[in-house]
Structure formats: structure tokens, C-alpha cells
Amino acid sequence: MKEQRIALAQGRWTLEKFDLRRYLPSLIRWFVLVGLVVVLTILNEYFFTWNNIINVLRQATILTIVSVGLTTVLLTGGMDLSVGGTMALVGCLAAQLMKAGVPIPLAVVIGLAAACLVGLLNGILVGTLDLPPFVATYGTYWITEGAAMILMRGAIIFGLPRSFRIVGTGYVGAIPVPVIITAVLIVLGHLFLTKTAAGRDIYFVGSNRDAAYYSGVRVRKTLLSVYVFSALMAGIAGLIMTARLDAAQAGMGQPFVLQGVAAVIMGGTSRIGGEGGIPGSVIGAMILTLVVNGMNLLGVSSLAQTLVVGLVILFAVGLDQLRLRWTD
Amino acid sequence: MVELKGRQVSLGSIPPVIWMTLFLIVVYSIFAPGFLSGRNALNIAIQAAPLFVVSIGMTMIILTEGIDLSLGFVAGLAGVVTSLMLQAGHPVALAILGGLASGTLCGLVNGFLVSIASLPTFIATLGVGSVAYGIGLIATGGRSIPALQESFRFIFQGSVLGIRMPIVIALVVFGVTYVFMHFTAYGRNVVGLGGNPQALRTAGVNIELARLLVYVYGGLLAAVGGLMVAARTASGYAAAQEGWHFEAIAATVVGGTSFREGRGRIANTILGVLLISVLRNGLNIAGVHNMYQYGLIGVTVVTAIVLDVLFTKARDR
DSSP: OHHHHHHHHHTOOOTTTOOHHHHHHHHHHHHHHHHHHHHHHHHOTTTTSHHHHHHHHHHHHHHHHHHHHHHHHHHTTOOOTTHHHHHHHHHHHHHHHHHTTOOHHHHHHHHHHHHHHHHHHHHIIIIISOOOHHHHHHHHHHHHHHHHHHHHTTOOEEOOOHHHHHHHHOEETTEEHHHHHHHHHHHHHHHHHHHSHHHHHHHHHHHOHHHHHHTTOOHHHHHHHHHHHHHHHHHHHHHHHHHHHTEEOTTTTHHHHHHHHHHHHHTTOOTTSSOOOHHHHHHHHHHHHHHHHHHHHTTOOTTHHHHHHHHHHHHHHHHHHHHHHHHO | OEEETTEEEOGGGSOHHHHHHHHHHHHHHHHSTTOSSHHHHHHHHHHHHHHHHHHHHHHHHHHTTOOOTTHHHHHHHHHHHHHHHHHTTOOHHHHHHHHHHHHHHHHHHHHIIIIISOOOHHHHHHHHHHHHHHHHHHHHTTOOEEOOOHHHHHHHHOEETTEEHHHHHHHHHHHHHHHHHHHSHHHHHHHHHHHOHHHHHHTTOOHHHHHHHHHHHHHHHHHHHHHHHHHHHTEEOTTTTTTHHHHHHHHHHHTTOOSSTTOOOHHHHHHHHHHHHHHHHHHHHTTOOHHHHHHHHHHHHHHHHHHHHHHHHHHHO
16 A cells, blocks of 8 residues: 555556556547548548548537537436437528528527527426436427427428528538537537536536535536537537538437437446546547448448447447446 | 215325326317217227337336336337238248247347346437337338238237227236236336335345346337237338337326336326327327327427426425
């Protein structure tokens, strides 16, 4: 014991200080990401080209933004299954408004305001009424999905104004606009979580809700803020998706619920809260996007994608479980 | 206060789900001509039967403080397996067994992941559901597979002693589960799993096995429900019951089964299923388009859950 303390003081690595098991999941994550890139480069000569890299980054933006929002919710030990519905609702609402001749900024603001309302509803159901998060947010998923269906009446809207489509398809220099937006959101989200008091409250609530409450953290307000943030991110993702596809459709957000949760958990944010962060989620989202992009490049049927995403999720939670068991 | 079977029953102690169902029946009777008839009541019962079967499994799982988000896809997979086997010329009985086996297998995987590997229930089952859905999609190429054999369709269209098969199946499943839950040691253990698993473990119960079996049973019942729907529509389709786990969870929670402490009874789930089925049936008769129904069911369910939470809080106070 004494020797170890001396070793620590001298700055030498000891088993106490460098517990490999703690860093293993993060190592595995990087290994999987780099491994995917290497394998795809070998299998397909087109993969490691500037065009495809930019393409992958642009594909990853929507999932990444959703995951950034979801990370904060999962950090509090919560869950937000409504993000898919919120994406569809915001995309459809903004598209309908633009079609009706409403100025683009106003349509965007109204869409994002609707997202905040959904988040507020989630926050009240979970924080104030104390409903189980995933039941409450599954309910709001159906409400928002239903609202999107009613807005669209089963149709697909396309032919949106060019200046709006820049959000999804434009470039600044060689970098696509959505990639820049995503990078800004990642940095802002990460700074918020790690450098502000409100961000630390999120971790605190997740790791020990009662302790947080008794040390004066306003738990309800924190919960409300993460659900609003998550819905806002989902709304932005919905807008980018609408702009990129030049189309809005009810149901367009559906795949992102499962993939978003998978990306966050794969990224090391613990499902029981209080541990993890946005950088991990970004890697998780990149891995999932590469898996889907790789399957497209290799010509795997799109029908197999649900299966593969399901397996990736099970693998990710399995890893999370091992980590929890090891670090206990 | 009202006198009921010699007991004093306060009107306020009647669960909100009954009020909401009665309210819906009154509204529909006024606005949807043809709703209030014996024929339609029978219709509702027949339509509700598959969801009820699945909800029984979901209730048991929720009683153990778990959740199963794969049941809808498991039901779809069972329909696909049976239809494919029928198409390949296998006898009907074997095809049905195959469908049921696929559901049981999914349940086994769920149970293993949740109970032995102790993964979080809803992410594990979401993953398994996604895998089951993917297998169903790949096996059928995303198409719906016809299953037209009369003897297969009997399990939905036929009747025994003048009672339609879906109702017979629902009653049998309910009866078996009820006896099992209330009159066997294992059934009481299921309730205990949600309340105080540690106490059960101390008492020498193999709680891992008990929990695993609950998921297996849930998978089996999902397959039964899936086959009932496949027989009704004469086809197997991987996405046929996509929204089922939501409706089954809704029915369970609306019926008053709590996610905490293993409070609740499978009998109460009938009320939840009834509310959803009445809501849906009335909307159909009134000619409300399917796309509005999703939103309306979501709103009704969330309202019912919120009312139930407030009601329970008020009663406990």
C-alpha cells in the first residue's frame, strides 16, 4: 500500500492508477472505429476517397445531432424515445409552412418551437409527474408521429425553397454546411456539459438523484432542461434531414430512435446515468454510420440493416454491462 | 358511496380507466351510428382478442419490473414463419408449431439477455425485436406472404360451440395464466420478482430461472397473437404488428399495473385492452382515418396513465 502511494506520488504508473479495465471500453470503441475504416478501405477502393469521406460525414450528421441530445437525457438516467416523432413533426411542420409561403426563418423558428413544446411535455411527464421515462416518451412519440401524419395526410412534400436546402446540401469551401452545424453543436454541447454548473448538475442527478436533491440541485428543472434540449436537437436533425432530402414525410425519424440510443450507449454513456459524455456518443454515431455506409458500399440488402443495427445494439449494451461489472 | 355486494364502494375509488371507457361508449353511441349494438360488441371482443393475449404476457413481464419492446416484431415473425412453412407445403399443425416455436425462441433469447446476462430490459428487448424484425424482412424480402389454408384461418375465423375462436383462445390463455398466477407457487414468485426479489432469493427461489420463464411465456403469447392476426388477414408480414408492444404496454399500464413494486393484476389488463379496442372501433365506425388514430390513441393512453398516477398518489395520501 505504502509503495503504491509512493509510486503514485512519483507519477509512475501503477495498477491502482492505470486500471486497464476502466479504459478498455474506450479502447474497444476506437479499435472498432479504426478497424471499420481499415476493413472498408480494403474491401472497397472507393471508400477511402475524399468524396466518400465527406459523404459519410454528411450522412453521420443527423444521427450525431440526435445522439448529442440523447446523451444529456441518458446522463440523467432517463430515456427519450420520442426523438423520431419530434424529427418528423418538425420537418413536416416547417416544410408545410414553407410551402404555404411563410418566410424560411419564421418556419424554422416555429418548427423548433414545436420541438421545445414536445420536450417540455416530456420533461413535465418525467420530472414533475414522475412517470417512467420510456413509457412517457414512447407515448409522446406516438403523439408527435400522429401529429406529423395529420399534417401530411399521407403525402410527401418536396420542392422546398433553394435557400432552405442549403442547410442540408450546401458547402462552405469544401466542407458541407450540415457538418459545420453538427461540429458547432457538438462543441457547444460538450462545453455545456463539462464547463457549466448546469452541466455538472446533469451528471449529479444521474449518479445520485436523492443526493443531488438534498444538496440543492433543482432536479425537476434539470430534467426539464435535458428533455427540452434533446427535443431541440431532434428538431434540428429533422430540419437538416428535410433540407438534405428536399422532402418531408411522417415516419422519417423512425430509424433514428433505436440508432440514437445505440450510438449513445456504444459511446460509453451509461444507461444508469451519471457517466459518459458527448465525445463518446459522436464516435458511437460514426461507427453506426460506417456500418450502414459499408453495407451500402458492399451491396448488402437494406432489409438486413435492421438486423445489423439490432445486433450492434445488443453488442453495445453487452459491453456496457461488462464495464459496469468490472468497475464495481 | 354505493353499495356493491355488501361492500361500501366509493365512486372515487373506481379506476379512471373505467370512467374513460364509459365516457367513450357514451360519446360514440351519440356520434357513431351503429356503435351501440350487440353485433358490434361481439366485433370489439373479437378484434380485442389478439391484443389481449399479447397484453397478458406483457403484464406478467411488467409485474417483474421488466418490459418487452420486442413483442410486436416477435408476433410478426411468428406470422411470417408459419406462412412460409404453409407456402412450403408443410401441414398446418406443423406450421403453427413452427410459428409458436419461433416466438418461444425469441422469448428465450430475451430472457437469457435480461435474466442471465442482466442487460437492461428495454434496450435488450429493443435489440432482439430489431433482430427479429430484420430476420422477418430478409426471410420474406419485405413482402407479405399469403396463408390462405382454410384450416389455418380456422384459428381466427372458425368457432367452437358457437363461440368464435379468437374469444375461445383469449379465454383459455387468460384462464390458464390466471390459475397459474394465483394458485401456483411459481405464479406468486412472478409477483414477488417485482416486489422484493432479494427476499425471494433468500427464501431459496431460483429467481433467474423464474424471470427467464416469464420472458419465454411472453414470447410464446406474442406468437399466439401474431398467428391470430395472420389467420385474420390470411398473410404473414414482418411489420404487421409493429405497434403492438406500445398498445400492450399501454393496456397494461392503463389497467393499473405499476412499473414499480410489482403491483397489479392480469385481470385489470382486460380493462386496458377494452379501452383501446373501444377507442379504435369507434374511430373506425365514425370513419376517422387511420393516421388520426395513432395520435388519438397516444393522447388517450398518456392521459389515462397520468390520471392513474394522480389517482394512485391521491389514494395513497
